[in-house]
Amino acid sequence: MRTVVLRAGATVLTLATTLLSAAYVTAHLKNPAAPLQPTVVKASTGSPATGPGGVKLGPSVQPGSGQPVTSTYAS
Amino acid sequence: MPPETSVEAHHFQALGTNCSLFGVGVSRSRLLQGEFWVHRLGERLTRFSPDSELSRFNASAGRWVDVSPELEALLRESLRACETSGGLVNVAVLASMQAIGYTRPLAEGRPTTTVAVARPLPPLPQVLEVRPGAGRLKPGAGIDLGGIAKGWMADRLLEELGSNALANLGGDLSAGGPGPAGAGWPVGLGGVTVLLRNQGAATSSVRRRRWGELHHLIDPRTGQPANTGLAEVSVVASTGLEAEVVAKTALLVGPDLAPVYCAAHALAWWLSP
Numbered sequence: 001m002r003t004v005v006l007r008a009g010a011t012v013l014t015l016a017t018t019l020l021s022a023a024y025v026t027a028h029l030k031n032p033a034a035p036l037q038p039t040v041v042k043a044s045t046g047s048p049a050t051g052p053g054g055v056k057l058g059p060s061v062q063p064g065s066g067q068p069v070t071s072t073y074a075s
Numbered sequence: 076m077p078p079e080t081s082v083e084a085h086h087f088q089a090l091g092t093n094c095s096l097f098g099v100g101v102s103r104s105r106l107l108q109g110e111f112w113v114h115r116l117g118e119r120l121t122r123f124s125p126d127s128e129l130s131r132f133n134a135s136a137g138r139w140v141d142v143s144p145e146l147e148a149l150l151r152e153s154l155r156a157c158e159t160s161g162g163l164v165n166v167a168v169l170a171s172m173q174a175i176g177y178t179r180p181l182a183e184g185r186p187t188t189t190v191a192v193a194r195p196l197p198p199l200p201q202v203l204e205v206r207p208g209a210g211r212l213k214p215g216a217g218i219d220l221g222g223i224a225k226g227w228m229a230d231r232l233l234e235e236l237g238s239n240a241l242a243n244l245g246g247d248l249s250a251g252g253p254g255p256a257g258a259g260w261p262v263g264l265g266g267v268t269v270l271l272r273n274q275g276a277a278t279s280s281v282r283r284r285r286w287g288e289l290h291h292l293i294d295p296r297t298g299q300p301a302n303t304g305l306a307e308v309s310v311v312a313s314t315g316l317e318a319e320v321v322a323k324t325a326l327l328v329g330p331d332l333a334p335v336y337c338a339a340h341a342l343a344w345w346l347s348p
């Protein structure tokens with residue numbers, strides 16, 4: 001008799017856990033439009049201008065017409 | 076446009092490369108003081124001298140050691156660079172540098188190693204801890220500050236040289252003020268001239284410091300010289316240090332992602348396959 005009660009209790013507990021879990025998950029659906037990972041890059045603020053030689057220039061960098069006093073280069 | 080004012084310029088060798096300082100309204104003695112500062116700090120931050128502060132820090136891996144304010148600042152900037160680059164800029168490259176034979180300045184002779192045997196780098200925060208006035212490396216880890224130091228030093232030099240100056244340390248440069256003609260400092264980037272004002276620029280490349288199939292730019296994902304399909308990236312950013320980090324990251328993400336990455340993080344850029 002005691003074994004039957006224990007089995008019934010375990011079954012009820014399992015079913016209750018399953019139902020409660022399903023109810024919880026259903027009530028807390030994640031936004032399906034949310035990204036799957038953190039954003040890797042920020043959105044660009046505008047299209048850069050393309051200068052001579054394929055150099056891309058954002059709005060805060062202006063092209064110059066004269067000779068440079070120095071350059072960035074690999075060292 | 077206002078008339079062009081005269082620029083005081085000073086060129087010298089330091090950090091194993093060519094350096095230049097420019098200033099409008101800056102005395103020559105101040106530029107010489109700048110050179111002295113570069114030499115003095117460079118001697119403390121080189122990994123090629125066993126007596127340098129950096130070498131002693133590397134040799135003390137496993138325990139907390141006192142570090143100078145400059146080294147502490149650079150270690151903190153290195154951690155920040157690692158974070159902002161998604162781990163691609165990682166100064167814990169000493170083991171990889173040694174594995175490819177880059178154990179002395181290239182001016183003293185090219186490495187003879189032809190086969191790289193190296194492992195992926197551990198994330199920098201796992202091997203480097205910094206607290207006020209002290210730092211600790213995990214046993215077996217070692218750092219090479221490389222371009223991080225040059226970009227940071229160019230930014231610090233600019234603070235010392237005044238409001239209208241430019242510091243170029245081996246291509247890592249920082250430009251402040253309106254420049255000689257008022258429109259910004261004319262700087263060469265990717266073969267064209269751009270005007271920089273309170274901005275920095277840097278170039279990352281696998282074309283220099285190269286021997287055989289190997290070169291000095293390590294990809295932390297492999298621990299071996301990078302081979303991403305990009306050979307050179309030049310970038311303008313808000314500071315010299317930031318430009319260095321963005322340029323290296325762009326080169327390492329490769330030609331597919333670099334344009335998008337640069338569009339988000341750089342003020343101007345040039346990519347060369």
